[in-house]
Amino acid sequence: xxxxxxxxxxxxxxxxxxxxxxxxxxxxxxxxxxxxxxxxxxxxxxxxxxxxxxxxxxxxxxxxxxxxxxxxxxxxxxxxxxxxxxxxxxxxxxxxxxxxxxxxxxxxxxxxxxxxxxxxxxxxxxxxxxxxxxxxxxxxxxxxxxxxxxxxxxxxxxxxxxxxxxxx
Amino acid sequence: xxxxxxxxxxxxxxxxxxxxxxxxxxxxxxxxxxxxxxxxxxxxxxxxxxxxxxxxxxxxxxxxxxxxxxxxxxxxxxxxxxxxxxxxxxxxxxxxxxxxxxxxxxxxxxxxxxxxxxxxxxxxxxxxxxxxxxxxxxxxxxxxxxxxxxxxxxxxxxxxxxxxxxx
Numbered sequence: 001x002x003x004x005x006x007x008x009x010x011x012x013x014x015x016x017x018x019x020x021x022x023x024x025x026x027x028x029x030x031x032x033x034x035x036x037x038x039x040x041x042x043x044x045x046x047x048x049x050x051x052x053x054x055x056x057x058x059x060x061x062x063x064x065x066x067x068x069x070x071x072x073x074x075x076x077x078x079x080x081x082x083x084x085x086x087x088x089x090x091x092x093x094x095x096x097x098x099x100x101x102x103x104x105x106x107x108x109x110x111x112x113x114x115x116x117x118x119x120x121x122x123x124x125x126x127x128x129x130x131x132x133x134x135x136x137x138x139x140x141x142x143x144x145x146x147x148x149x150x151x152x153x154x155x156x157x158x159x160x161x162x163x164x165x166x167x168x
Numbered sequence: 169x170x171x172x173x174x175x176x177x178x179x180x181x182x183x184x185x186x187x188x189x190x191x192x193x194x195x196x197x198x199x200x201x202x203x204x205x206x207x208x209x210x211x212x213x214x215x216x217x218x219x220x221x222x223x224x225x226x227x228x229x230x231x232x233x234x235x236x237x238x239x240x241x242x243x244x245x246x247x248x249x250x251x252x253x254x255x256x257x258x259x260x261x262x263x264x265x266x267x268x269x270x271x272x273x274x275x276x277x278x279x280x281x282x283x284x285x286x287x288x289x290x291x292x293x294x295x296x297x298x299x300x301x302x303x304x305x306x307x308x309x310x311x312x313x314x315x316x317x318x319x320x321x322x323x324x325x326x327x328x329x330x331x332x333x334x335x
Contacts, residue, residue: 039207045246046225076207076227078242081304083296104227104244105269105290129301156296156306 021110026087026100029058029150030115033065033124034131035077049073054124054131055115056139057097058085058151063139065120068097073113075101082157085150094119197261197274200233202254204298208245224250229298232271233259238310240294243271247287251275268293 035053039046052069087100097117103109122133143149146157208226227244245251252275254260261274265288277283297310
């Protein structure tokens with residue numbers, strides 16, 4: 001008798017957990033530039049991932065780099081180009097960020113992952129496959145040149161001379 | 169004699185539906201998908217008693233071609249085997265299981281003609297197209313490249329037809 005009730009409660013809880021995660025509540029944007037990850041499997045399916053990495057935060061249209069680690073993430077963390085940033089918000093300003101991860105195969109469903117962060121004075125970029133850093137001012141100039149401001153919906157790079165421009 | 173005829177007929181009857189099945193299946197999968205990057209794990213070598221029926225899982229990114237419209241997507245799957253990455257210029261036939269959310273891929277069984285297995289991918293479509301090493305292209309840029317490739321292929325085939333015309 002109790003089992004169906006517990007199951008129903010769990011279903012309701014998980015549904016409300018999904019429903020609570022709305023992109024509009026996560027105004028910042030995070031781009032994962034590099035990561036080293038371990039994934040865990042349970043019953044033959046993905047269970048959780050943990051790892052470390054380097055990323056950029058876009059806050060108030062300003063870019064800044066940070067190192068991060070995460071211990072239990074409900075999805076693998078994807079390295080992404082500038083066109084593919086994740087919504088995020090501070091859990092603890094300057095220490096912990098919560099990123100929003102779309103649930104694949106489900107419309108408008110999201111999960112979250114908490115990243116412990118270590119802010120850097122520079123911004124991370126990938127150049128021909130290698131990770132390097134540049135000053136935030138240089139990144140800001142690049143953003144202006146390409147009309148790139150993911151916090152405000154400008155995710156597509158403009159004024160590209162060629163494809164490599166996306167990796168500048 | 170009669171026996172051999174009847175067993176031949178039985179084999180023939182068995183062969184027709186399976187051949188039709190293969191043909192029908194490939195026609196039923198009008199989309200094309202390329203798997204560009206992925207990571208995952210296979211449980212086939214583990215002794216885990218719970219791994220039966222779900223031998224491999226993984227996630228990654230790829231591109232979908234629907235008509236002449238290319239789109240990138242992220243995916244995750246749990247299937248009976250590991251999903252092989254597609255080589256350059258090779259794509260899998262696919263169809264929607266749930267429009268814009270789940271794709272069923274038709275994957276050829278290696279070494280067996282007209283034999284396929286299927287794998288469902290949970291996906292999230294992107295507004296861009298993936299290029300090599302996780303870089304991206306805009307959809308118009310990808311279309312421009314596809315158009316250029318088609319033109320180049322056509323000019324090659326026309327050039328190769330010239331000697332034939334002269335003969």
